[in-house]
Amino acid sequence: MNTFHDAFLDARRRIASGADPEQVVPVLLELAEAKDEIDLAQALYEDELDEDEETER
Numbered sequence: 001m002n003t004f005h006d007a008f009l010d011a012r013r014r015i016a017s018g019a020d021p022e023q024v025v026p027v028l029l030e031l032a033e034a035k036d037e038i039d040l041a042q043a044l045y046e047d048e049l050d051e052d053e054e055t056e057r
Helices: 004-016 021-056
Strands: none
């Protein structure tokens, strides 16, 4: 799986095909937590880039 979205869709397919939600939901929660961490890191990186651009001016 290449992206968070692909993993999420896979989990939804597993539930739709009869997989036990109690086994799939923890995976979704882990994916959501990882996505939040990635988003936070990206936002911090973008803020640092903005600060670097401001100091160069």
